Amino acid sequence: MERDESPNARSGADHADHPPRMGFFTDTSVCIGCKACEVACKEWNAIPEDGLNFTGMSYDNTGGLGADSWRHVAFIEQRKPLALQESGVAHDGMDVAGLAPEGSGTAPAEAEMTPTTPGTPSPDGRTELRWLMSSDVCKHCTHAACLDVCPTGSLFRTEFGTVVVQEDICNGCGYCIPACPYGVIDQRKEDGRAWKCTMCYDRLGEGMEPACAQACPTDSIQFGPLEELRERAQGRVGQLVEAGVTDARLYGEDPSDGVGGAGAFFLLLDEPEVYGLPPDPVVTTRDLPAMWKHAAVAAGTAVLAVVAAFAGRP
Amino acid sequence: MSSSDVTRDGQQGVHPGRDALTGRNHRRKGRRGERAMVPDAEFTSYYGKPVLNPPVWKPVDIAGYFFLGGLAGGSSLLAAGAEATARPALARVGKVGAFGAISLSLVALVEDLGRPARFINMLRVFKPTSPMNLGSWLLAVYAPLTGAAMVSDLARRLPRVGHAATAAAAALGPAVATYTAVLVADTAVPAWHGAYPEMPFAFAGSGLSAAGGLGLLAAPLSESGPALRLSVLGGAMEVAALRRMEHRLGEAAEPYSNGSSGTLMKAAEAATAAGIILGQLGRRRRVLRAIAGGALVGASALTRLGIFQAGMESARNPKYTVTPQRTRLKDRDIS
Numbered sequence: 242m243e244r245d246e247s248p249n250a251r252s253g254a255d256h257a258d259h260p261p262r263m264g265f266f267t268d269t270s271v272c273i274g275c276k277a278c279e280v281a282c283k284e285w286n287a288i289p290e291d292g293l294n295f296t297g298m299s300y301d302n303t304g305g306l307g308a309d310s311w312r313h314v315a316f317i318e319q320r321k322p323l324a325l326q327e328s329g330v331a332h333d334g335m336d337v338a339g340l341a342p343e344g345s346g347t348a349p350a351e352a353e354m355t356p357t358t359p360g361t362p363s364p365d366g367r368t369e370l371r372w373l374m375s376s377d378v379c380k381h382c383t384h385a386a387c388l389d390v391c392p393t394g395s396l397f398r399t400e401f402g403t404v405v406v407q408e409d410i411c412n413g414c415g416y417c418i419p420a421c422p423y424g425v426i427d428q429r430k431e432d433g434r435a436w437k438c439t440m441c442y443d444r445l446g447e448g449m450e451p452a453c454a455q456a457c458p459t460d461s462i463q464f465g466p467l468e469e470l471r472e473r474a475q476g477r478v479g480q481l482v483e484a485g486v487t488d489a490r491l492y493g494e495d496p497s498d499g500v501g502g503a504g505a506f507f508l509l510l511d512e513p514e515v516y517g518l519p520p521d522p523v524v525t526t527r528d529l530p531a532m533w534k535h536a537a538v539a540a541g542t543a544v545l546a547v548v549a550a551f552a553g554r555p
Numbered sequence: 556m557s558s559s560d561v562t563r564d565g566q567q568g569v570h571p572g573r574d575a576l577t578g579r580n581h582r583r584k585g586r587r588g589e590r591a592m593v594p595d596a597e598f599t600s601y602y603g604k605p606v607l608n609p610p611v612w613k614p615v616d617i618a619g620y621f622f623l624g625g626l627a628g629g630s631s632l633l634a635a636g637a638e639a640t641a642r643p644a645l646a647r648v649g650k651v652g653a654f655g656a657i658s659l660s661l662v663a664l665v666e667d668l669g670r671p672a673r674f675i676n677m678l679r680v681f682k683p684t685s686p687m688n689l690g691s692w693l694l695a696v697y698a699p700l701t702g703a704a705m706v707s708d709l710a711r712r713l714p715r716v717g718h719a720a721t722a723a724a725a726a727l728g729p730a731v732a733t734y735t736a737v738l739v740a741d742t743a744v745p746a747w748h749g750a751y752p753e754m755p756f757a758f759a760g761s762g763l764s765a766a767g768g769l770g771l772l773a774a775p776l777s778e779s780g781p782a783l784r785l786s787v788l789g790g791a792m793e794v795a796a797l798r799r800m801e802h803r804l805g806e807a808a809e810p811y812s813n814g815s816s817g818t819l820m821k822a823a824e825a826a827t828a829a830g831i832i833l834g835q836l837g838r839r840r841r842v843l844r845a846i847a848g849g850a851l852v853g854a855s856a857l858t859r860l861g862i863f864q865a866g867m868e869s870a871r872n873p874k875y876t877v878t879p880q881r882t883r884l885k886d887r888d889i890s
Contacts, residue, residue, distance in 0.1 A: 298602045305604055315601060390741060392688035393673075394680040412676045413669015415611045416687050419742040419870060424608040433669025514877045517601030521880035525743050526684055532737045532751045539736070539755035540729030543632065546763055546792065550785040551636040 262402030263445060264467035265454065265505035266474050267376055269516075270481060270489060272461040274300055274374035278312040281456035285441060286311065289429075299372075305517065306377055308429035311438040312453050315516050317373040375516050376462055378453070379404070379425045379438035380493055381504030384524040387417035387426050387437075395435075402467070402504055403440040411435055422500070422522035440504075467504060478508055486510065492518065499523030598881065600873035607743055609870035616667035618863040621735045622856045623660035625762025626769065627653045628732030629789070631701060633766045635725030636781060638718065645770055645778040646721070650708050652769045653724060654701040657731070661694060686738040697731055700724040732762035739866065745876055746869035747862075749807045756796035757862070761855045763789025764827060768851025771834055771844045779844060783834045786851050790827040793858065807879055810865035819861030826854035 282288065291309035296302050299316035306313045381403045388396040388404050395410035396417060406426075413433035417426050426437040441451035449455070454464035463470060471494050481489035488510045493503030499522050513520045600606070610617075634649025665674045677691035700720045707717025736758035740751035747754070763785050770782025797820070801808040810816050830850035837843025869875040 296602075305601075305608075307608065317601070386743065389684040390687065392680075392682065392685045392691060393676040394682065395676070410673075410676055410679070411670070412673035414677070414687060415667075415669065416685070416738075416742075418608050419610040419744045419747075419866075421608065422606075422743040424606050427608045428611045428669055435669075512599060514599045514606070514873070514881075515601065517604055517606060517873075519606050519876055519880055521884050522743075525741050525748055528748070528751060529684065529686075529737070529741055532686075532740050532755075535752050536730075536733040536737050536755035539759040540733045542756065542792065543629075543729045543732060543759040543763055543789075546760075546788040547632040547636050547785060550767070550781045550788060551640050 259400040259402075261466040261468065262504065263440065263465065264381065264402075264470050264503075265378060265440070265451075266463045266465075266470040266508070267378065267505065268461050268463065268474070268477060268508045269373065269375035270461075270477075270486065270508055270510060271459045272314070272374040272376055273459055274314055274316055274372075275458060276303075276314050277456040277458060278376050278453035278462055279303060279310070279314060281452040282312045282438075283309075285444070285452035286439070288436075289431075306379070306423075306425045306437075307427040308432075308436040311378065311436075313377045315373070315375045315377060317375075317511070317515055319371045319373065319511075321371050371510075373510055373515070375507065375509065376453070376457075377516065377518070378505050379440070380423055380500065380506070381438075381440060382524065383496065383501030383504070384527070385500070386420040386422060386524045386526055387435075389524070389526040389529075390416045390420045392416060399442055399445075401440070401442075401445050403442065403445075404504075405439045405442050406435055406437060408434055408436070420525055422519055422524070424517075470506075474506065474508060481508075499527070598874055598877045600877060603873065605871050606873050606876040607870045609867055610742070610744070611669075612863075613667055614860060614863055614867075616663045618860040619856070620660050620663040620667070621739075621758070621863070622761075622765070622859040623656040623663065624735050625732045625758055625855060625859070626765040626852070627656035627660060627697075627701065627762075628728035628730070628759075629762040629764075629766025629785075630656060630769060631697075631704075631721075631724040631728035631731070632763070633770055633782065633785060634704065635721050635728075637770075637778065638721055640781070642774075642778040642781070645774040645782065647708050648770055648773040649766065650701065650705040650721065652766065652773075653728070654698075654705040657694065657698045657701055661698060686734055686741050690734045690738060693727065693730055693734060697724060697727045700727065729759065733759050739862070742866075743876075744866045744870045745807050745879060746804075746810050747866045749804050749879070750800045753796040753800035753803075754862075757793050757800070757858070760789045760792030760794075760796060761858045764793060764830075765789075765852050765855035768830060768848040768855070770848065771830075772848030772852065776839070776841055776844060782848075783831075783844075786834065787831055790831055790851070790854075794824060794827065807869070807875055810868035810875070811861070814868060816861050816864035816868050819857050819864060823854045823857035823861055826850045826857060830854060 288309050288311065294302055296304055299318050301314065301316045303310050303313045385404045388398060392414060393410050393412055395407045396404060397407060399405055411434040413428065413435065415428055415435065417435050418428060426435050429436050444451055450464045454462045474491055474494055478489050478491055490509055491506060492509050492513050493506035496502035509516060630649045630652035634646045634653060637645035637649055665671050668674060677688060678695060680688065681692065682688040700723050703720035704717055704724055707713050707720065733755040736754040739747045740754050742748055767782045767786030767789060771779050771786065774782060801811055811820050830847045833843050833847035833850065837847055
């Protein structure tokens with residue numbers, strides 16, 4: 242990415258003459274679950290260790306996004322076929338345990354079976370195994386609830402269209418945390434303040450891509466101008482569906498959704514909730530005018546109740 | 556979930572826990588005494604983990620902040636009403652109550668901040684999209700008014716300033732008692748956000764009921780008649796709003812009737828009813844009225860704690876986030 246040298250790039254809330262809105266397109270169909278994104282994010286942003294836990298949730302020992310996990314790779318094991326995928330791990334009709342005593346002295350060329358020998362598919366061609374992996378991140382919403390409800394102005398919209406916490410302003414009120422419809426931002430306990438992905442604001446300013454995208458070995462995490470990413474994603478989902486991966490769908494790319502479109506969107510292979518994502522998130526402040534109207538009527542009713550309580554009788 | 560279903564004898568029958576790995580909902584088994592009134596809707600989650608990050612607010616601090624704000628706002632109204640109808644003792648109770656409650660409320664709010672020393676950052680901007688920001692500005696104006704009203708009354712100085720402060724505090728009182736309802740509703744927590752039409756009525760009613768309770772507790776019998784009537788009206792408003800909300804929301808309102816949050820809500824309702832009955836019985840007995848007042852104040856605190864805990868429960872269980880959104884999508888597809 243070219244560094245934006247325009248004088249207005251870093252001044253003013255309206256960011257006149259700003260660089261294009263930048264985003265992430267996370268294509269989970271090529272994610273291999275290496276967690277390089279998680280590691281790169283932690284390293285670059287100097288995020289503290291937050292517990293070395295064993296969760297038993299497939300290969301996911303991170304658990305979810307939070308103050309100290311700004312990238313989170315989800316692992317989902319399913320007894321479903323991945324279209325056109327031959328995993329080659331079926332051993333039907335082969336007594337593996339019985340073969341063990343025979344040792345491994347057979348030269349690969351003569352062996353009936355080696356670790357790479359394709360297995361026998363079941364009658365319908367299925368191997369009944371699919372392992373979904375997806376690297377989750379802050380969505381950098383167009384209509385960001387965390388930013389809307391922040392009482393100090395600590396959360397702000399950058400010239401790149403991303404949403405960032407100013408840690409020298411945050412007073413740890415915690416309002417942004419339940420406001421986020423995705424469960425992204427959280428409080429760092431020992432510090433008291435709220436933390437989340439900055440889309441590597443410091444790197445973007447220098448014309449570099451975010452650490453996670455740079456570390457991703459399969460380009461599952463793609464970084465670039467949002468418009469470009471949306472086009473690329475449409476092409477990719479079409480390609481997958483044509484290839485028979487009919488489960489493929491985009492999540493968060495639609496500017497008419499409840500958050501006005503996410504700055505970080507995804508290509509998923511199952512329903513969003515399977516990955517721990519809300520199926521139809523809505524920015525809570527959309528209803529704020531209606532909330533204030535109800536509060537005004539309730540306040541008026543309270544005044545009437547007081548008048549009634551004092552009227553007449555002793 | 557960590558046990559393998561592949562053994563040396565080949566694949567064993569599907570391990571029940573293994574099915575959960577597809578993201579199917581695993582229901583808690585063997586929980587005593589709880590039977591869902593409505594069968595669980597089919598929904599999927601990521602290992603049963605919450606979609607939302609639940610609030611990090613401490614229950615006593617934030618439920619206390621809501622309760623004390625309601626008590627203060629109601630007390631300011633009570634004080635103004637008593638002053639206008641020549642009930643000086645009741646007016647004094649309202650003024651002292653309003654100042655005391657709003658001061659404690661501010662302490663609770665600051666105490667709950669991750670960085671209490673930065674409290675003043677709340678007034679760094681004026682931000683209409685943030686109910687907490689507007690609330691901070693409101694309290695910055697309201698709290699000194701309650702102080703002026705109280706000091707003028709207790710010191711018997713500057714009566715005109717005192718009257719003006721009492722009236723101004725009463726004008727802001729309803730806003731102080733209801734803005735916290737907007738504050739909780741303006742989150743992604745399903746039990747709070749979904750309840751936004753009724754929540755301000757529940758909060759206002761609860762605040763009035765508590766202020767009436769304070770009047771019963773501390774004002775002489777000769778002046779506490781309006782306090783009891785205020786508790787009756789406030790309690791009725793609160794209970795009606797909550798009932799209507801639970802009816803309208805259906806499954807999403809389950810935490811208001813189930814579990815520990817449900818117990819708190821039921822206890823609050825019982826305490827409100829007990830306070831009102833005792834208050835009626837104690838028309839000539841100061842002690843009964845004081846007990847009634849205590850019950851009503853306590854009921855309001857229980858209500859806020861119950862609402863707070865119901866929100867926590869609804870944030871922790873992905874069912875409450877996913878199911879309504881799925882239903883919404885389905886309805887949209889049909890139409």
